[in-house]
Amino acid sequence: MCVGIPMQVVSCDGLVALCSGRGGERRLDLSLVGEQSPGTWLLAFLDSAREVIDPATAAQIDTALDGLEAAMNGETDLTRFFADLIDRPPELPAFLRGDTP
DSSP states (O other): OOOOEEEEEEEEETTEEEEEETTEEEEEEOTTTOOOOTTOEEEEETTEEEEEEOHHHHHHHHHHHHHHHHHHTTOOOOGGGOGGGTTSOOOOOHHHHTOOO
């Protein structure tokens, strides 16, 4: 399984960026997102940036990853990690609902 990790650009040299996130610093390939400025948040998979994300999305993903880690450690009440999903019905993305042309 491949899990996306939010990482923030520390410095950039062309299509390679030094980024900081869970587990420390890593160099990411920026071929799919182009050169990025320091401070930009990226969603990284296997040392490659796949998407530029906003800080709120980065925080939400990090919290969900904390929830995954808690579940793996045997915790059963995970509501604090998924507050955005509590007390609302599940929603399909627009492309699965047929809302987009």
